[in-house]
Amino acid sequence: MDLLKLAEQQLIEKKVWPEFKAGDTVTVFYKIIEGNKEREQQFQGVVLQRRGEGSTETFTVRKISGGIGVERIFPTNSPKITRLDVNKRGIVRRARIFYLRDMIGKAARIEEKKSYSSKTAKAK
Amino acid sequence: MAGIIGKKIGMTSIFDADGINIPCTVVEAGPCVVTQVKTIEIDGYNAVQLAFGEKKEKHTTQPMLGHFTKAGTTPKRDLVEFAEFEKEYALGDLVGCDIFQEGDFCEVVGTSKGKGFQGVVRRHNFSGVGGATHGQHNRLRAPGSRGASSWPSRVFKGIRTAGHMGNERVKMQNLQIVKVLPEQNLILIKGAIPGHKGSIVTVLK
Secondary structure (H helix, E strand, O other): OHHHHHHHHHHOOOOOOOOOOOOOEEEEEEEEEEOOEEEEEEEEEEEEEEEOOHHHOEEEEEEEEOOEEEEEEEEOOOOOEEEEEEEEOEOOOOOOOHHHHHOOHHHHOOOEOOHHHHHHHHHO | OOEEEEEEEEEEEEEOOOOOEEEEEEEEEOOEEEEEEEOHHHHOOOEEEEEEEEOOHHHOOHHHHHHHHHHOOOOEEEEEEEOOOOOOOOOOOEEOHHHOOOOOEEEEEEEOOOOEEEOHHHHHOOOOOOOOOOOOOOOOOOOOOOOOOOOOOOOOOOOOOOEEEOOOEEEEEEEEEEEEEOOOOEEEEEOOOOOOOOOEEEEEO
């Protein structure tokens, strides 16, 4: 197993993102290729889960687009992701919040962690 | 065919230059020791015998021990013959994974994972018999008819039936080499290869 990690370490450039977890609202900026032009697109939504480690680490972002739930899975270390902003810290009790899929409207809201930003600001 | 003996380490994925995620298998390929060089004059054909994997001396038979001592190496576990190397090798030479280049296509020979005794649905992709209703019961995964009755009064040879599946030699062709790490003796092959983690495979050029 160690040799596998060794290969991953050499070949995968670990990206540094701000700390985020399930329940947080994030905006992911990623590059897409349209024809032969490269363009940046963004995807804003709630993080449902983070899973895996090393090169296979991913996170799932869910948003409601035109009344329909859309989920996207991003590899955390993908070179296509240029920026990741954390817009809101949410209060959730579990690491994987798939129950959100069954909720609509007001029920699908996540309470915002208010003290977080001030605390981290002081620490810094 | 030129090639090398290796050990399957496991699967992972890497990103290529375009940022596309490529699933690949990590193989510890070599370094292998040349334990015998076969020539047309002596053996009737040209080949190079490579050895890979350490083995204790007390588990080695005396004739094999002599064979390894002749090549000036410690006892090895696996011996495989290869032919048509670009370079000429002598006894005791090391063959590393640098015989491969990124982007090369290769073939991988291994022993597939054992699946045990399996029915025809899993072993031969039969679709089972009919549906579950209309009084039908316990036929869902059955093989159906094996042939006619009074003639020939026997089952023809070669009829696909249930039986042992897996744990056999499998060769996969047209696999691409994504990366070569000569310092760690690792090669990354695109996609899956036969066998479980830690199993011995031969990678052919």
